[in-house]
Amino acid sequence: MSNGTILLVEDNPDDELLTLRAFKKNHIMNPVVVAHDGVEALDWLFGTGAHDGRDTSVAPQVILLDLNLPKLSGLQVLEQIRADDRTRLVPVVVLTSSQEEEDMVRSYTLGANSYVRKPVDFAEFIEAVKGLGLYWLLINQTAPRHG
Amino acid sequence: MATTTAPGFPEEAFRALVRAAPDGVVVAADDGTILLANPELEHLTGYDAGELIGKSIDRLVPDAARAGHAAQRATFTSAASKRPMGAGLELWARRKDGTLLAVEIMLARMSLAGLSATVAFVRDATDRRRQQEALHAHQAELEHANAAAEAANRELEAFSYSVAHDLRSPLRSIDGFSQALLEDYHDDLDAAGREYLRRVRAAAQRMGSLIDDLLALARLSRSELHREQVDVARLVRDVEARLRLVHPERQVELAVDDDLVIDADPRLLQVALENLLGNAWKFSRDRDVAHVSVRRDGAAIVVRDDGVGFDMAHAAALFAPFKRLHSVRDFEGTGIGLATVARVVHRHGGRIWAEASPGEGAAFFFTLREDEP
Numbered sequence: 388m389s390n391g392t393i394l395l396v397e398d399n400p401d402d403e404l405l406t407l408r409a410f411k412k413n414h415i416m417n418p419v420v421v422a423h424d425g426v427e428a429l430d431w432l433f434g435t436g437a438h439d440g441r442d443t444s445v446a447p448q449v450i451l452l453d454l455n456l457p458k459l460s461g462l463q464v465l466e467q468i469r470a471d472d473r474t475r476l477v478p479v480v481v482l483t484s485s486q487e488e489e490d491m492v493r494s495y496t497l498g499a500n501s502y503v504r505k506p507v508d509f510a511e512f513i514e515a516v517k518g519l520g521l522y523w524l525l526i527n528q529t530a531p532r533h534g
Numbered sequence: 535m536a537t538t539t540a541p542g543f544p545e546e547a548f549r550a551l552v553r554a555a556p557d558g559v560v561v562a563a564d565d566g567t568i569l570l571a572n573p574e575l576e577h578l579t580g581y582d583a584g585e586l587i588g589k590s591i592d593r594l595v596p597d598a599a600r601a602g603h604a605a606q607r608a609t610f611t612s613a614a615s616k617r618p619m620g621a622g623l624e625l626w627a628r629r630k631d632g633t634l635l636a637v638e639i640m641l642a643r644m645s646l647a648g649l650s651a652t653v654a655f656v657r658d659a660t661d662r663r664r665q666q667e668a669l670h671a672h673q674a675e676l677e678h679a680n681a682a683a684e685a686a687n688r689e690l691e692a693f694s695y696s697v698a699h700d701l702r703s704p705l706r707s708i709d710g711f712s713q714a715l716l717e718d719y720h721d722d723l724d725a726a727g728r729e730y731l732r733r734v735r736a737a738a739q740r741m742g743s744l745i746d747d748l749l750a751l752a753r754l755s756r757s758e759l760h761r762e763q764v765d766v767a768r769l770v771r772d773v774e775a776r777l778r779l780v781h782p783e784r785q786v787e788l789a790v791d792d793d794l795v796i797d798a799d800p801r802l803l804q805v806a807l808e809n810l811l812g813n814a815w816k817f818s819r820d821r822d823v824a825h826v827s828v829r830r831d832g833a834a835i836v837v838r839d840d841g842v843g844f845d846m847a848h849a850a851a852l853f854a855p856f857k858r859l860h861s862v863r864d865f866e867g868t869g870i871g872l873a874t875v876a877r878v879v880h881r882h883g884g885r886i887w888a889e890a891s892p893g894e895g896a897a898f899f900f901t902l903r904e905d906e907p
Binding site for chain 1: 699702703706710711714717
């Protein structure tokens with residue numbers, strides 16, 4: 388059963404809208420939760436603060452994480468995601484806005500699984516999730532299964 | 535070793551020579567007793583020779599240096615060689631009136647009537663010391679100015695980096711929503727409306743590559759230089775392979791000197807060659823068969839093409855960012871390529887210059903080390 392939630396951590400409303408549009412346009416029907424800063428993302432993931440009491444037993448299928456966030460930076464968020472047993476294994480795709488950031492992610496050891504350049508180019512995003520072995524999860528919402 | 539004199543040169547001539555010497559001359563026995571002092575030494579120290587002969591050399595040594603002087607004298611007398619005294623130190627002599635005189639001293643061992651002694655040649659170093667001090671002050675000033683310039687540069691680079699970075703975000707929206715309009719409202723727009731949006735997207739994407747190039751330029755300036763032996767021919771062939779892949783329709787004959795191995799940062803040199811060869815490819819595209827070469831020319835490497843060239847009257851602007859000698863209509867580009875090459879060259883301490891004429895092709899020369907003085 389693959390109704391895995393996608394957590395999008397993005398503070399720029401334009402980028403958020405463009406990303407959601409790309410999902411919709413490409414028939415990705417997974418529920419998407421948007422967190423607008425690092426604190427909100429962690430609150431949602433761990434059922435704290437504004438999301439106090441949320442059932443955190445099911446982790447999101449994938450997290451799309453922007454690096455330039457208010458309050459907590461994307462890399463700080465990533466660090467906490469990797470430090471907690473509930474989210475340690477959740478695939479994280481970092482959203483970068485320059486080659487500079489790609490270099491940083493590439494050399495970073497905190498545990499990003501992949502990165503995609505903003506705005507989310509759907510072909511690139513598919514490559515990234517394919518690389519994570521998650522392609523089936525996103526695509527079988529709409530397309531007939533193949534193999 | 536015998537002293538050589540012309541036949542008939544009288545022994546007293548040696549005495550006259552010491553008297554006439556433009557340096558102060560003082561001879562001291564190994565126990566420090568002064569045996570001889572010439573008129574120039576009298577002039578320098580303010581003593582009459584009679585006040586010195588038979589006295590200890592210590593009276594010419596400043597109070598502060600006297601304790602060390604005895605020990606050093608012992609060391610010198612046991613290791614007989616000509617040498618300057620106190621190499622690397624500023625020496626002072628004590629005058630009769632107690633004032634100090636900046637001096638340079640050369641020492642030599644000598645044998646005098648079976649008595650071993652040391653002769654010191656003493657020269658007034660006041661002017662030279664003053665010049666050195668001025669020079670040091672000047673150097674310190676320069677270093678200070680350099681440090682300030684470097685700090686300002688770093689600040690500017692950090693600034694341009696963050697500006698370029700922040701410019702990306704609105705640009706993403708412009709391009710992204712234009713695309714959304716084109717795709718989602720395709721049928722609501724007529725051909726002219728769609729064409730306008732395509733132009734908006736093209737402009738946004740062009741600005742995107744400008745920003746990319748600027749970021750790359752800033753990154754070049756910030757990264758450290760790691761020199762190693764680099765096979766230039768191999769790098770050139772790598773770049774060539776990529777260019778041929780991107781421009782399969784082009785006929786370009788590329789000649790490379792095979793033995794070009796130089797000391798450089800391979801990553802930065804690759805960036806420079808990508809830009810120079812990319813330009814050579816681009817500006818020779820009207821030739822049926824273009825000719826590009828990478829050769830050694832003295833201490834420089836020269837990248838030459840037989841493309842459209844340019845008027846040397848405009849050459850001064852070549853290496854400044856955003857300066858272009860051709861319109862975007864004729865040749866695409868951001869105007870950052872040669873600025874990037876120049877930055878690479880300057881990071882290596884080298885020089886870059888060009889030779890060209892319209893219709894005759896262009897040649898870019900660069901060195902990757904400071905010129906031999």
